[in-house]
Amino acid sequence: MKAAVVYKKGESPKYAEFQEPISTNENEVLISVQAVAITNLDKGIASGDHYSSENENQNGFIVGSDAVGSLEDGTLVYARGISGTIAEKAIVEKNRMVKLPVGIDSAVAAALPNAVAGSAMALRFRAGIQPGETVLINGATGFTGQMAIQIAKHYGAKKIIVTGRNVKTLQSLLELGADEIVSLKQNDESFISQLKEIHQNTPIDIVIDYLWGHSAELILSVLKGNGNFTPKTRYVSVGSMSGDTIQLSAQILRSVDLQLSGSGLGSWTKDEVKLLFSEILPEMFLLVSQNKLKVNIEKVNLIDIEKMWNAEVPDGKRLVAII
Secondary structure, three states: OEEEEEOOOOOOOEEEEOOOOOOOOOOEEEEEEEEEEEOHHHHHHHHOOOOOOOOOOOOOEEOOOEEEEEOOOOOEEEEEEOOOOOEOEEEEEEEEEEEOOOOOOHHHHHHHHHHHHOOHHHHHHHOOOOOOOEEEEEOOOOHHHHHHHHHHHHOOOOEEEEEEOOHHHHHHHHHHOOOEEEEOOOOHHHHHHHHHHHHHHOOOOEEEEOOOHHHHHHHHHHHOOOOOOOOOEEEEEOOOOOOOOOOOOHHHHHHOOEEEEEOOOOOOOHHHHHHHHHHHHHHHHHHHHOOOOOOOEEEEEHHHHHHHOOOOOOOOOEEEEEO
């Protein structure tokens, strides 16, 4: 079969022939793959930079961690891969598989789950979002950030504040449900001043952070209290596009009712992952099929995978490999 194969970590996947995988137990099933989203997780695993990366394999390995494809009877499903998924065939887990609504576009369906895991899991399980709350999304101009806006609104957020560097894309987020935009291109003093005014008027209940780094330091400084009672803020780190480490003053932790946590592979419980597949993803796929969630994608054919792997994708779009 044809597949996207990495022979040496750090190199782009090659369009190559690879042995078709074989299921080894009753919880595994072979699917004919139709579409696979190319995510930062997949790129991190391919490069060896992600903490879940496997050891070097001299025979190469197929990239891709999930897929949309058809079962032997033609049923269209989304599933997590046991084998790499950017290939004509893939082995997936039966208990991490979701039957897709009739009429949904395979490429759109493939783009959705990683972003849902990167937003809904944080909002629901780490932040415990409640209707009427105020949510700040740090780094909202990317694909997952844009999904987080819509999902937070779906979960009942009363006010959504977004940050980002691309001014044009930031403005477009107002159409997705954002209420206030805060540019990361302004100087630190202006950023802090603008966010402090917002926080004083409508206290920030939840921060979903895709950037970390310096912007996280600024946001945490805004939350710092002065000895009086403070509203509780649940700060959830989901990504680190702006840097993996920060300086955090102990005074911030002591001066504010702050819950600091992370959301990602390894932090979720088995029950939470079970709910992702049994409840959250089916609901989100249904919303997409009803045109209630906006999903922006850019397609690439499998044969072009090597030249497109590191291509610049417009802000807010997800690259999807079509098999």
